[in-house]
Amino acid sequence: MAHDRLDAVKLDGTGPIYDQIRRAVRDLILGGIWPPGTSVPPEHALMEQLGASRMTVHRALVQLAREGLITRRRRSGTVVASPPTTHAMLDILSIPAEVERLGQRYAYEVLARRDGRPSPELALRFGLKRGEKIVHLVTLHRADDRPHVLEERIIHLATVPAAASEDFARTPPGDWLLQHSLWSQAEHAISAVPAEPDDAVLLDIAAGEACLLIERRTWNQAAPVTAVRLLYPGNRHRFVGRFGPYGAV
Amino acid sequence: MAHDRLDAVKLDGTGPIYDQIRRAVRDLILGGIWPPGTSVPPEHALMEQLGASRMTVHRALVQLAREGLITRRRRSGTVVASPPTTHAMLDILSIPAEVERLGQRYAYEVLARRDGRPSPELALRFGLKRGEKIVHLVTLHRADDRPHVLEERIIHLATVPAAASEDFARTPPGDWLLQHSLWSQAEHAISAVPAEPDDAVLLDIAAGEACLLIERRTWNQAAPVTAVRLLYPGNRHRFVGRFGPYGAV
DNA sequence: AGCCCTTAATTGCCTATGCAATTGGACGCT
DNA sequence: AGCGTCCAATTGCATAGGCAATTAAGGGCT
Numbered sequence: 001m002a003h004d005r006l007d008a009v010k011l012d013g014t015g016p017i018y019d020q021i022r023r024a025v026r027d028l029i030l031g032g033i034w035p036p037g038t039s040v041p042p043e044h045a046l047m048e049q050l051g052a053s054r055m056t057v058h059r060a061l062v063q064l065a066r067e068g069l070i071t072r073r074r075r076s077g078t079v080v081a082s083p084p085t086t087h088a089m090l091d092i093l094s095i096p097a098e099v100e101r102l103g104q105r106y107a108y109e110v111l112a113r114r115d116g117r118p119s120p121e122l123a124l125r126f127g128l129k130r131g132e133k134i135v136h137l138v139t140l141h142r143a144d145d146r147p148h149v150l151e152e153r154i155i156h157l158a159t160v161p162a163a164a165s166e167d168f169a170r171t172p173p174g175d176w177l178l179q180h181s182l183w184s185q186a187e188h189a190i191s192a193v194p195a196e197p198d199d200a201v202l203l204d205i206a207a208g209e210a211c212l213l214i215e216r217r218t219w220n221q222a223a224p225v226t227a228v229r230l231l232y233p234g235n236r237h238r239f240v241g242r243f244g245p246y247g248a249v
Numbered sequence: 250m251a252h253d254r255l256d257a258v259k260l261d262g263t264g265p266i267y268d269q270i271r272r273a274v275r276d277l278i279l280g281g282i283w284p285p286g287t288s289v290p291p292e293h294a295l296m297e298q299l300g301a302s303r304m305t306v307h308r309a310l311v312q313l314a315r316e317g318l319i320t321r322r323r324r325s326g327t328v329v330a331s332p333p334t335t336h337a338m339l340d341i342l343s344i345p346a347e348v349e350r351l352g353q354r355y356a357y358e359v360l361a362r363r364d365g366r367p368s369p370e371l372a373l374r375f376g377l378k379r380g381e382k383i384v385h386l387v388t389l390h391r392a393d394d395r396p397h398v399l400e401e402r403i404i405h406l407a408t409v410p411a412a413a414s415e416d417f418a419r420t421p422p423g424d425w426l427l428q429h430s431l432w433s434q435a436e437h438a439i440s441a442v443p444a445e446p447d448d449a450v451l452l453d454i455a456a457g458e459a460c461l462l463i464e465r466r467t468w469n470q471a472a473p474v475t476a477v478r479l480l481y482p483g484n485r486h487r488f489v490g491r492f493g494p495y496g497a498v
Numbered sequence: 499a500g501c502c503c504t505t506a507a508t509t510g511c512c513t514a515t516g517c518a519a520t521t522g523g524a525c526g527c528t
Numbered sequence: 529a530g531c532g533t534c535c536a537a538t539t540g541c542a543t544a545g546g547c548a549a550t551t552a553a554g555g556g557c558t
Contacts, residue, residue, distance in 0.1 A: 016541060042508060053543045058509080074509045074550040191487040192441035192461040210459035212441040238440040265511060291538060302513045307539080323520040323539045 006041050006049050008033060017052050021060035029069050029080050032182050040070060040078040094175050095141045095149060104143040108172050111202070112138040115164065118154075126154050126227045127217075133157040135164065137173055140202055147203045153228040160225060174228070183218040183225050190214055195233070203233040212237055255290050255298050257282060266301050270309035278318050278329050280470075281431050289319060289327040343424050344390045344398060353392040357421050360451070361387040364413065367403070375403050375476045376466075382406040384413065386422055389451055396452045402477040409474060423477070432467040432474050439463055444482070452482040461486055 008028055011020040028034045041049070046057045061078060064070045072078045099106040114136045118128045122136065135155040141148045153173050155163045160181045168176060193213045200207040212232040218225045257277055260269040277283045290298070295306045310327060313319045321327045348355040363385045367377045371385065384404040390397045402422050404412045409430045417425060442462045449456040461481040467474045 018541080044508080055544085056542060058511095059541095062510090072509065075507060075552060076550090077508060189487045190439055190461070192459040192481070192483070194459045208457070208459075210441040210443045210457075212439070212461075232441070234441070238438045240436065240438045267511080293538080304514085305512060307541095308511095311540090321539065324522060324537055325520090326538060 005034070005038070006045055009041075009046065009049065011050065017050075018056050018059040018063075021046070021050065021052070021057060022063050025060065025064060026067075026069060030182075030184060034080050036080050036082040038080045040080065042077055094178065095151070095172060096175060099141070099143040099148060102143065105145070106141070106143060107145070108139055108141045110137060110139050110168055112136075113168075115157075122154075125229075128154065128227075137168065139168075139172060141172065147233060149233075150199055150202055150231040151228060152231075153226060155226050156224045159220060159223045173226075177226055181225055182220045184220050186216055186218045188214060188216050190239070193231075195231075199231055203231070205233045209234055212239075254283070254287070255294055258290075258295065258298065260299060266299075267305050267308040267312075270295070270299065270301070270306060271312055274309065274313060275316075275318060279431075279433050283329050285329050285331040287329045289329065291326055343427065344400070344421060345424060348390070348392040348397060351392065354394070355390070355392060356394070357388055357390045359386060359388050359417055361385075362417075364406075371403075374478075377403065377476075386417065388417075388421060390421065396482060398482075399448055399451055399480040400477060401480075402475060404475050405473045408469060408472045422475075426475055430474050431469045433469050435465060435467045437463060437465050439488070442480075444480070448480055452480070454482045458483055461488075 009021070009024050011017070011024060014020070025034075025040065034040070040061070043054050043057045043061065046052075047054045050057070061070065061072065065072050065078075069081060070078050071081045095108075096106045116133065117131060118126070118134055118136070120130075122128065123130055128134065134157060135153075137151075137153045137155070139151040139153070141151060151172075151174070155173065155177070157164055160177065162180055163173075163177075166176060166180075171179075191213050193211055194208040195203065195205055195211050197207045199211075200209065203211075205211075211234065214230040214232070215228070216230070217227040258270070258273050260266070260273055262269070274283075274289065283289070289310070292303050292306045292310065295301075296303045299306070310319065310321065314321050314327075318330060319327050320330045344357075345355045365382065366380060367375070367383055367385070369379075371377065372379055377383065383406060384402075386400075386402045386404070388400040388402065390400060400421075400423070404422065404426070406413055409426065411429050412422075412426075415425060415429075420428075440462050442460055443457040444452065444454055444460050446456040448460075449458065452460075454460075460483065463479040463481070464477070465479070466476040
């Protein structure tokens with residue numbers, strides 16, 4: 001009901017009213033209470049419900065729109081936006097999309113999977129706690145049949161229990177996670193490493209050849225969601241970003 | 250004079266008034282007409298000059314403040330902000346600062362310099378036009394006496410003529426350019442490459458070892474300012490960034 | 499059903515006004 | 529000179545009201 005959605009907006013009384021409204025709506029979106037596609041109550045309804053003037057409500061919503069959390073259209077109203085699938089610096093959230101954007105044919109295979117608690121060396125490599133239950137996956141993505149990137153991934157079952165009963169046969173784990181989990185923060189690290197012998201065979205390159213390693217860890221609030229190491233072979237790959245001195249352009 | 254500053258703000262009549270004001274002020278800042286520290290006319294002055302209401306002027310200035318171009322304080326007024334020296338993803342604008350942040354001792358030396366027009370292979374590597382006058386520099390930066398990064402840089406003399414009479418003995422070219430030029434856009438590319446034999450000697454690593462290559466080109470408006478290739482040795486370096494699904498956090 | 503026209507819901511934008519909060523600077527006192 | 533007090537400039541925030549632009553939805557006509 002629209003009534004439910006209206007009632008969900010609660011002000012906390014700290015700071016300017018427009019900012020209370022902004023944070024209240026933002027938290028409903030980031031907390032998953034209002035998933036993408038949900039329609040936000042119109043300004044008049046919020047204005048009456050909250051006892052604020054329309055300009056004040058407007059200011060909060062305009063700011064959220066500028067942050068990309070909602071999209072607004074005259075007459076249609078305001079809806080919660082889908083998180084952008086591309087990111088300015090690292091457009092690598094979906095590997096199938098990345099490959100298809102290059103106009104190449106995408107394929108992938110799951111090379112290994114092990115559920116349970118991490119071995120000591122795995123825990124060390126991904127910064128895991130000994131006791132926690134995880135899924136450990138190794139996946140090879142191909143573009144036009146050539147190896148494109150080797151993916152090694154940890155999924156934290158405490159945060160994403162549904163991963164235990166998914167075989168990732170149709171959807172690669174990165175894309176599956178985008179649909180079945182929320183994330184609020186990510187950390188990327190980029191470095192250059194020589195290819196290990198095992199990895200070199202899989203990527204069809206010489207051992208020791210320079211590879212680009214992208215390590216990404218994501219969290220939802222404080223809970224870890226997933227950690228992944230993406231090994232891109234040789235110097236076939238470049239990651240490009242553009243921005244100005246005051247931020248993204 | 251304050252009068253000059255007021256007159257400098259010109260609306261173009263396209264789009265909402267608040268946005269015309271925002272763009273007008275932004276262009277004065279980005280164009281270097283109002284350098285950092287310049288005080289922006291108060292809302293009342295702009296309001297009378299432009300014939301807009303104070304709320305409309307306010308809206309434009311608040312937005313510029315949120316974009317980081319200006320800082321505003323009650324009573325003190327509004328001043329043009331200094332561009333932030335750090336960037337979320339690639340905090341590598343100043344290599345001395347980067348090294349000192351790691352708590353290491355910084356040193357550097359200019360290995361080669363050549364002024365004039367680019368050779369064909371240089372033009373190809375940096376995407377230059379044949380005829381233009383440039384400075385070509387090769388610099389080695391050290392951290393605690395160990396090679397830290399090898400820098401090869403082009404400076405476009407048409408855009409930064411002062412570079413011709415600077416010997417870069419005291420200040421490395423990247424830092425010198427930050428002080429003596431403006432830039433409005435940058436493009437970064439990250440890739441992994443094997444070390445060329447010559448470069449390997451300079452970096453004190455084995456030939457063919459994996460290196461991280463950062464290529465950056467910067468422009469001011471449409472005019473190219475500089476292009477640089479930074480070669481970081483081995484896997485001693487990682488570039489880390491954090492953000493959320495809706496942008497930088 | 500299909501098509502056009504009107505209506506109304508919703509956001510976008512602007513003005514005018516008022517009060518609150520902050521604080522640089524003037525002023526006066528010692 | 530140094531110190532405290534007060535004033536006024538400036539921004540921050542909110543309200544009320546109104547008009548414009550967009551467009552989904554309904555109604556009427558063929």
